[in-house]
Amino acid sequence: MRVGPRRGIRDRAMKSSNGRRLILVMILWAACFPLITVGLASAPHLTFAALRAILAGTALVALGVILRRPLPSGPAAWGWITAIGLGATTLGFLGMVHAAEFVAPGMATVIANTQPLIAAAVAYAGTPHALAL
DSSP: OOOOHHHHHHHHHHHHHHHHHHHHHHHHHHTHHHHHHHHTTTSOHHHHHHHHHHHHHHHHHHHHHHTTOOOOOSHHHHHHHHHHIIIIIIHHHHHHHHHTTTSOHHHHHHHHHHHHHHHHHHHHHHOSSOOOO
8 A cells, every 4th residue: 555645744743743742641640749749738638639539530521521422321330430430549549649748749750650660560570471562
């Protein structure tokens, strides 16, 4: 299949756009821990974590409505969503907020962002399966 010159330009533009989005996500993610440190002065740990989870959930629901995505149906789906929201999300945020008392924001950012690399290394070392990139 032959690729014309216009397609190559469009592909480069899409890659550049994706790169800018990726940089924006990295900046917002890195700002997380310094902002947590600032917010700790205003709210208790669990309240701060729950408010953060509620804000994120509300933004995701609003985005789903704007994009006209279907809502989950049935009480079982909503039960799982609630359990994950309360368990994984709020408790994860609670851990981040609580850790901010004991670790500097810069160090917390480095530790949190190297976790996927550490998990991949443990998985590679601890499983007999071949991993492919």
